[in-house]
Amino acid sequence: MLSQNELKQQVAKAAVEYIQPFLGSGVVVGVGTGSTADLFIDHLAGFKDQFMAAAASSERSAQRLAGLGIPVLDLNEVQGMPVYVDGADEINARLQMIKGGGGALTREKIVASVAERFICIADESKVVERLGKFAIPLEVIPMAVNAVARKMRTLGGDPVLREGFITDNGNPILDVAGFSLDDAAQMEAIMNNVPGVVTCGLFAIAPASVALIATQQGLRTMKV
Incomplete structure (x- = not known):
């Protein structure tokens, strides 16, 4: 049985593979905040020659990106992004989420609003029927x-x-x-x-575009 950290590693790696078709020399990748986002950053570093820079939703993520040699742009310098990748504290079947357990909700919502697609990455424990059990x-x-x-x-x-x-x-x-x-x-x-x-x-008015969910049986893709 996989541990929660192993599930997070699985989905972080899958997210990098998922966004590869959107990468390119002038591309900025939007990056979220949290333990799963940290793992995504670690895997993303292996492909840093395939895109221009990242826009981070927190100082924590910006420091991790820069430490791995990925240029970080202020969002005011960014005209648009093909993808924003971030985790969730809860997500339902409509891809609506509760986020902000790490405290970066405002910047997460702002950076996500600039991206064409919000890719939510999470393990199966975050999938719920109704939002609200998580404060x-x-x-x-x-x-x-x-x-x-x-x-x-x-x-x-x-x-x-x-x-x-x-x-x-x-x-x-x-x-x-x-x-x-x-x-x-x-x-x-x-x-x-x-x-x-x-x-x-609450990220419900503008939910995720797709959710990649790590389960004990493998990766599950959720779309509305």
């Missing part, structure tokens, strides 16, 4: 933490401040538990419209 992260302006928390309670959520954590943008995160979402896109819109919320960790 939904909200990046929040500091002065709005209590106001946003009160609003989340009126929606039926249980918000908890992520202690000792500040995002790359200098903001705290509220993790909101207590939801089982039939309409994740509607909840994303509601959360994003709460004053003080920078970004919510």
Whole structure:
């Protein structure tokens, strides 16, 4: 039986193979954040002569890319990208996700928005029928933490401040538990419209284009 790390290695390698047809001399690859994204970066380094640069969704990923000799561009220098590759904390059959367990949700959503395709990579434990068992992260302006928390309670959520954590943008995160979402896109819109919320960790309005899922039986490809 494969360990979770072995499953992550499997899907990270598969993701590099999946994106190879999109690579080229002027191509920028969008790269996410997290343990699975770290492994993707490691495998991507073996093909760094096949594309121009990467755009990273966090300082952590940027440092890992640069350390492996992959040029990293500021997103303001990037006109477009064929692919963005990132993991998920939860993903459903509609390829809607909860992301942000690592705290990079805002930059992840921004970088993903510039790419033509979002390739989600995950192991089978992340696939769920309904989103919400994993607490939904909200990046929040500091002065709005209590106001946003009160609003989340009126929606039926249980918000908890992520202690000792500040995002790359200098903001705290509220993790909101207590939801089982039939309409994740509607909840994303509601959360994003709460004053003080920078970004919510629901990626439902703009879901993944394809999901590569590592299972004990091999790689599974999910499309809508």
